[in-house]
Amino acid sequence: MDIIIAGAGRVGFNLARTLSIGHNVTIIDRNAEALHRLQESLDILPIHGDIEDPHTYRKLIDKEADLFIAVTDTDEANLISTLIADDMIDVKRKVIRLRNAFFDRSSIRDKLGISKTVFPLRITSETVATLLDYPKANNVKSFRHTAFKLISVWATSLNEATVIEREGFDIVGIERGKHFFVPQDGTPVKPHDLVYLFGDEAKIRELCRRFDTETPRSIERCIVFGAGDLGISIAKKLIENGKEVKLIEKDMTLCETAEEKLEGEAMMLSCKYGTQELFEEEGLEYADMMIAATNNDEYNIIKCLEAKEHGIHKVVAVNNEREYYNLMHTLGIVVVRGPKMSAYNAILESLYTSSVVMERKFCGGKAVIFLRKVFKQSHLIGKKVKPPKKKDHIKIYLIREDRLIPFEEAETMEEGDVLVGFTAEEHAPKLKVWFYGL
Template identity: 85%
Template sequence: MNIIIAGAGRVGFNLARTLSIGHNVTIIDRNAEALHRLQESLDILPVHGDIEDPQTYRKLIDRSADLFIAVTDTDEANLISTLIVDDTIDVERKVIRLRNAFFAKSSIREKLSIDKTVFPLDLTSETVVMLLEYPKANNVKSFRHTAFKLISVWATSLKEAVRLETDRFDIVGIERGKRFFVPDRETLVEPHDLIYLFGDEEKIRALCRQFDTETPRSIDRCIVFGAGDLGIAIARRLIENGKDVKLIEKDMKLCETADELLEGEAMTLSCKYGTSELFEEEGLEYADMMIAATDNDEYNIIKCLEAQEHGIHKVVAVNNEREYYNLMHSLGIVVVRGPKMSAYNAILESMYSSGVIMERKFCGGKATIFLRNVFRHSHLIDQKVKPPKMKEGIKLYVIRHNELIDFTEPLLIEEGDVIVGFTAEEDAPKLKVWFYGL
């Protein structure tokens, strides 16, 4: 595909790095230094210029694009760029990143013929809110074609290795130390493994309570560090869910803004002079969950460690750098994709997914899920399908009538089936070929 990316920031860079393998990528930015760094490490075409200036696109006047992606930090710039590109270049699809939740409820997408709008603040906030329903879980993913969920949990309460008896769910991945792998039937779960369970959520929920006896069974009192846009968005969602929220920020102006936007429904505290005293003076150590939601990944890690020292068992760090993923898991910190990583993943998932096949990443990008829905007029109905030849490194199932069926032998496919596969990232291309070749 011919792809044009507007914005060479962290999201644009990560997209260019991924998409430049197998696609022709052009990236536009007015930061010449950022473009130079990209050109040094990636096979891309850099275009120096303002994405809001029509003259910038005249350099591409004879080109066509299969996809235009606008991912700067500014909503206005992203919106204007989609207008300009329509008048100067033949573009088939447009994807845009937006911060302001107002646009989610407006008709802006239809008016500007935008195919996909991504709201990273909402995505990150929603991930945090999911933890309210599953206090023992490390992460929860839902899917469009099935009620089954993918839920990860640390085996912190295990004293010795055990073999799980599965019923309407299965272990589809294990993170042990820095390594992720898809286990076979003989694999034992070891103490402190991070295990990924797929299937009936009630069955998995009961298992989570066995594996983690330290985290509170319900979350009612929450602390949010960081009163920027993300911290406010998370606090608002927690308040909407009836939780007691304390918002902590060292910048007094941000404290005042947050207090005004949240209409006083959260207690806003300044930590200008440090946070150790706040834990004792404000009773923060009695919180059920702490979320570090600043735009500084290192600071988020430090705040989570402070919270752990004061006795808070459920600590969540917003993360925009893959490099910190293993570190945070080794420290017992729940990792939530930050707005930049959420935007990056959402855009890739929208590109690689269709109405029939869905592709999702998990375990910090170390693993991939594929789902294929067998619709009413699918050519697969009443066909006997063989599983892929690759036997190791994958788990394959058919979901039928809310049951999870192992797909290890040829199977007659029925209408309404959902075929789902799990694999480590290095094996994902092979499994992807099989799914798309069905």
């Protein structure tokens, strides 16, 4: 594909790095230094200029592009760039990153012919909110074509390696230390493994309670560190779910803004002179969950460690740097993708997901899920499908009538069947070929 990316910040850089493998990528930004770094490491075409200035696009006039992606930090810049691109370039699809949820409710997307709008603040906030329903879980993923869920949980309460009896679910991945692998049947779970479970959520909840006896069974009292846009968005979600929220911020201006936007429904606490006294004076140690939601990953880690030190078992850090993922897990911190990582992953998932095959990543990008449903008009109905010849490092299941069936032998496909596969990232290309080749 011919792809144009407007914005060479962290999201644009990561997209260019991923998409430049196998695609022709052009990236536009007014930061010459950022473009130079990109050009040094990637096979891309850089264009120096303001994405809101039509003059910047003169090199692309009358050219065709399969995809235009606008991912700067500014909604206005992203919207204007899509208008200019639409006018000067023959663009087939447009994807845009936006902060203001108003644009999701307006008709602007349709008027501008935008194929996909991504709202990273909302994605991150909703991810945090899912933890309210699954207090013991590290992460929860839902899917469009099945009620089954992918839920990860730390095996912190196991005292020894244990073979888990799997009924209504299966173990589709284990992160042990820094290594992720897809376990074979009979592989024991070891203490402090991060275990990925797929299947009936009621059955998985029972196992989660067995794996983790320390985390509260329900979450009612929440602390949010950081009163920027993300902290406010998370606080709103928690309040909507009826939770008690205390929002902590050292910048008094942000405190005042948050107080106004939240209409006094969250208690605002200033930590201008540190947080040590706050834990004792405000009773923060009695919180059920603490979320560090500043735009500084290192600061988020420190706040989580402080909270754990004061006895809070469920600590969540918003993370925008993949390199901190392993460190956070080693420290027992729940990791939630920050707005930048959410934007990057949401855009890639929209590109890699077709009307036939859905592709999702998990375990911090170390693992991949493929999912394919047999629709009413599918050519697969009545066809006998065989599993891949080499089954190492992968697990494939057939979901039929709410049953999770290991896909180990040839099966005749029926309408409504769902095939779902799990594998580590390094083995994903082979599994992807199998799913698309059905």
